[in-house]
Amino acid sequence: MSKLGNLGARLHRGEVGYDFVGNRKIWYGISILITITAVLGLAVRGLNMGIEFQGGAVFTTPKHMTASVAKAEGYAQDASGHDAVVQKLGDGSLRIQIAGIDTDKSDAIKDKLAKDLNVNSENINADLVGPSWGDQIANKAWQGLAIFMVLVVVYLAIAFEWRMAVAALVALIHDITITTGIYALVGFEVTPGTVIGLLTILGYSLYDTVVVFDSLKEQTKDITKQTRWTFSDVANRSINSTLMRSINTTVVALLPVAGLLFIGGGFLGAGMLNDISLSLFVGLAAGAYSSIFIATPLVADLKEREPQMKALKKRVLAKRAQAAAEGGPLEAETAHERYDDEPEDAAHAVVGPRNQPASRNRGRGRPSGKRR
Amino acid sequence: MAAPKKGRSASAQSKPGRSLALILIAIVALTGGMFASGNTTPRLGIDLAGGTSITLRAVAEPGQESAINKTNMDTAVDIMNNRVNGLGVTEAEVQTQGNKNIIVNIPKGTNSKEARQQVGTTAKLYFRPVLTTEVSGAAATSPSPSVSGSPSGKATGKATEKATGKSTPSSSATPSATATSQGRAVTGALKADATPSATASSSAKTSASPSASSTSSGNAAAAKLQAQYTALDCVNKKQRATAGQGAKPTDPTIACGQNSSGQWQKYILGPAEVDGTDVKNAQARFNTQTAAGWTVTMEFTGKGSKKFGDITGRLAKNQPPQNQFAIVLDGNVVSDPSVNQALTGGNAEITGSFSQQEAQSLANMLSYGALPLTFKEDSVTTVTAALGGEQLHAGLIAGAIGLALVVIYLLIFYRGLSVIAIPSLLVSAILTYVLMALLGQAIGFALNLPAVCGAIVAIGITADSFIVFFERIRDEIREGRSLRPAVERAWPRARRTILVSDFVSFLAAAVLFIVTVGKVQGFAFTLGLTTVLDVVVVFLFTKPLMTILARKKFFANGHKWSGLDPKALGAKPPLRRTRRPSAPVDPKEA
Numbered sequence: 001m002s003k004l005g006n007l008g009a010r011l012h013r014g015e016v017g018y019d020f021v022g023n024r025k026i027w028y029g030i031s032i033l034i035t036i037t038a039v040l041g042l043a044v045r046g047l048n049m050g051i052e053f054q055g056g057a058v059f060t061t062p063k064h065m066t067a068s069v070a071k072a073e074g075y076a077q078d079a080s081g082h083d084a085v086v087q088k089l090g091d092g093s094l095r096i097q098i099a100g101i102d103t104d105k106s107d108a109i110k111d112k113l114a115k116d117l118n119v120n121s122e123n124i125n126a127d128l129v130g131p132s133w134g135d136q137i138a139n140k141a142w143q144g145l146a147i148f149m150v151l152v153v154v155y156l157a158i159a160f161e162w163r164m165a166v167a168a169l170v171a172l173i174h175d176i177t178i179t180t181g182i183y184a185l186v187g188f189e190v191t192p193g194t195v196i197g198l199l200t201i202l203g204y205s206l207y208d209t210v211v212v213f214d215s216l217k218e219q220t221k222d223i224t225k226q227t228r229w230t231f232s233d234v235a236n237r238s239i240n241s242t243l244m245r246s247i248n249t250t251v252v253a254l255l256p257v258a259g260l261l262f263i264g265g266g267f268l269g270a271g272m273l274n275d276i277s278l279s280l281f282v283g284l285a286a287g288a289y290s291s292i293f294i295a296t297p298l299v300a301d302l303k304e305r306e307p308q309m310k311a312l313k314k315r316v317l318a319k320r321a322q323a324a325a326e327g328g329p330l331e332a333e334t335a336h337e338r339y340d341d342e343p344e345d346a347a348h349a350v351v352g353p354r355n356q357p358a359s360r361n362r363g364r365g366r367p368s369g370k371r372r
Numbered sequence: 373m374a375a376p377k378k379g380r381s382a383s384a385q386s387k388p389g390r391s392l393a394l395i396l397i398a399i400v401a402l403t404g405g406m407f408a409s410g411n412t413t414p415r416l417g418i419d420l421a422g423g424t425s426i427t428l429r430a431v432a433e434p435g436q437e438s439a440i441n442k443t444n445m446d447t448a449v450d451i452m453n454n455r456v457n458g459l460g461v462t463e464a465e466v467q468t469q470g471n472k473n474i475i476v477n478i479p480k481g482t483n484s485k486e487a488r489q490q491v492g493t494t495a496k497l498y499f500r501p502v503l504t505t506e507v508s509g510a511a512a513t514s515p516s517p518s519v520s521g522s523p524s525g526k527a528t529g530k531a532t533e534k535a536t537g538k539s540t541p542s543s544s545a546t547p548s549a550t551a552t553s554q555g556r557a558v559t560g561a562l563k564a565d566a567t568p569s570a571t572a573s574s575s576a577k578t579s580a581s582p583s584a585s586s587t588s589s590g591n592a593a594a595a596k597l598q599a600q601y602t603a604l605d606c607v608n609k610k611q612r613a614t615a616g617q618g619a620k621p622t623d624p625t626i627a628c629g630q631n632s633s634g635q636w637q638k639y640i641l642g643p644a645e646v647d648g649t650d651v652k653n654a655q656a657r658f659n660t661q662t663a664a665g666w667t668v669t670m671e672f673t674g675k676g677s678k679k680f681g682d683i684t685g686r687l688a689k690n691q692p693p694q695n696q697f698a699i700v701l702d703g704n705v706v707s708d709p710s711v712n713q714a715l716t717g718g719n720a721e722i723t724g725s726f727s728q729q730e731a732q733s734l735a736n737m738l739s740y741g742a743l744p745l746t747f748k749e750d751s752v753t754t755v756t757a758a759l760g761g762e763q764l765h766a767g768l769i770a771g772a773i774g775l776a777l778v779v780i781y782l783l784i785f786y787r788g789l790s791v792i793a794i795p796s797l798l799v800s801a802i803l804t805y806v807l808m809a810l811l812g813q814a815i816g817f818a819l820n821l822p823a824v825c826g827a828i829v830a831i832g833i834t835a836d837s838f839i840v841f842f843e844r845i846r847d848e849i850r851e852g853r854s855l856r857p858a859v860e861r862a863w864p865r866a867r868r869t870i871l872v873s874d875f876v877s878f879l880a881a882a883v884l885f886i887v888t889v890g891k892v893q894g895f896a897f898t899l900g901l902t903t904v905l906d907v908v909v910v911f912l913f914t915k916p917l918m919t920i921l922a923r924k925k926f927f928a929n930g931h932k933w934s935g936l937d938p939k940a941l942g943a944k945p946p947l948r949r950t951r952r953p954s955a956p957v958d959p960k961e962a
Contacts, residue, residue: 060759062758122756124754125753125754125755125756125759126752126754127751127753127754128749128751128753129751130429130749130750132748133427133750133751136429137892140887140888140892143887144883144888147883147887148880148883148884151879152876152879152880155876155879192892193822195892196822196825199880199884199888199892199896200829200880200895202880203877203879203899204833204877206877207833207836207873207876207877210872210873210876211869211873214868214869214872214873215869218865242843244843245839245843248836248839248843249832249835249839252778252782252831252832252839253829253832253836255774255777255781255832256770256771256773256774256775256777256778256831256832257774257828257829258774258777259772259777259828260770260825262770263766263769273763273766273821273825276822277825280829
């Protein structure tokens, strides 16, 4: 079996595992830092809104134009009386953006441009946008976002519990902030395609989170009836046991998007495909990260405040202390504070089974360089 | 069909064959339906097929925001549909989107400029006096409808008309002045058709100022109009559409209309005297009292009833055809009732040998004119066929690459289980394609670029369901179960996860579809469709197939290539070390 298959097995048994919950403060910190950077980026640089949000026209000429960019810019300015931005795309066609023109005048401008550039005006693609169109799309998107958030919180609160709903919402906002922040910082152009991509992240980010929560809910069903593990331990185990799936899902989701990005960026140069896939790519990555590093630890945090869970934690800690005092081989209470991402440390797993010798050998027996 | 349906609930556990048969029947039936209906490809949106797409936004007049409602929008769509398709544009489609947008899609190869002009203008309804009319092309006139007042209108009719007419000359001054000059010009050029009493009675009241401008420019314009009228052939669709185009309501114009026997009739019409906003309400009604059959009743606003009283009062004294007024919607005469007496009661009834449908549609049109909606062009996208084809091509390539990458990944990671995963993906893909093709016809679904993106993204969601299921099975095997119980134990838990997560995904799609406009909607639609199909495929295809294959030795014994090898999965830890050296087979050979 492949390396990942083995990793899956060890993750399942808890031999390897990363203490996501234990180290949550680090990840919260990182996330807060990123979020602050994103918000700062948004505030300082602002988003580079595409022509669709300002109103204006985008003309795309047929392929293999001989006219230079500067020349086309001149033509476009002559024709419209406004500043024009001209890009040469990968296939040799020109993309001419003119902001602030009226949709009524566009036909005349298009005809003039066609004449200057010496192409048939029928072969020029035109995208004319009234000044309020972009706002309308954006407003609708925000509206959709708000409605979706409310519905999803209600749904998650019913299907799981309110703490998970809150955590999922935080993770969602986190993803969206990061994605828009990256757009602001890098200066990618925001188009309706970007908005579509961003909205898709909604579904996807939550989709990922929900799967982890589902496993968490299952594993914590009878948590108060035992005294071996605290809620955080179990939460950590659920993350680790669904880690394989999370990785697989993210990879499988990113592969088609990567295909889109490759084709959209490399083949078409610019346009809808590219815009959608770019924001999807950024958002999916953020979504996978947040469902593991933010959402579940947050649930654990919230849960641990419950009196029931506090009592459980007390009992668990007391039992561990007792076991340690008796000199038992239990390593749980120390392992709780450490993490193992190296196979060699497999034996010190957070919540692993207790057949230590076997797993210790296993851990030693496999230097990581061996596969691949 | 009945048997497999009955078995559906139980099939997941006990009768995997039935589910498989069910989904196969569904595929065959849908594919058959697709071929039978002749739509073997999904309808393509403008951005993939080329053409022009116009997004219009309704703007309510101040204080009338509630005018933007479903009824009014639907009405506007009807009107625009008539206009665009009246141009001879094939398959132009007009539909509402969201609650205040209308999308007009005009396929390539048609005159998009003209179409833009047509849809951009607001629906305008006018009542214009008929100056002259004749059947265009073929001969034979038929009785035209006539207007009579409702009982109350009749009673007060004459007295009031006269009073108003005389005491307030200015109210009828402008229109009658123009009518007069027009009347003369027309008569001059034609025959002594009728300069009749209208001129006499109304010009008497005419004050000096309004006539000044109209008479000076009037004669030249009238001669031109007469020439246009003579040349006009209403049977010709194109001429019909352009007749009287751009005429101001205050100018006389030419127009076409269809009379009750279906013949085209052409008109010279005087300036508009009452417009659509003066009509408060219009209804088709079956008149039981006078045995007039289906009639259309109109109710005017206060201002409208005065104006209508004036025009009818004047017209009633004229000889045919100048005792008729034409109801003109967007340059087309939809009705030309003759007037017998002045109608000032604020109510009027148009009688004629209407069928119910005719009466209804006339009433609708009268109401349309009162539509307080104007439309603004929000975006106009023109895509050449070349670029459209290219984008479609790029989208398909991207989809193929995405699918190939996912298949390779599944092969590497799940080995033999790909025998289940890949056909499941295929079934999903076939169902998506067939449904898209069928929905193109059924609900006007058009595949646009964002929709293609949605389908590509959905590959991930679909594949994820298998991943959840397979990982669960592997977990069970790791706990030492043999395959068949592992599958049965894994399924309920995987099912729950799949349902919960697909529901969230579907919720996102549904909210987006309902709330958003434009291209986002196409995307949301595909996402929602594929999410639903994902559930169907997992329940009716993946799971049953897994159950069946779990009985096969290859899987049950955990063959090295099955992807379910207990040793490789680490179910028996002590053995893993000995297996390991042989384990890392280069997966690409798989």
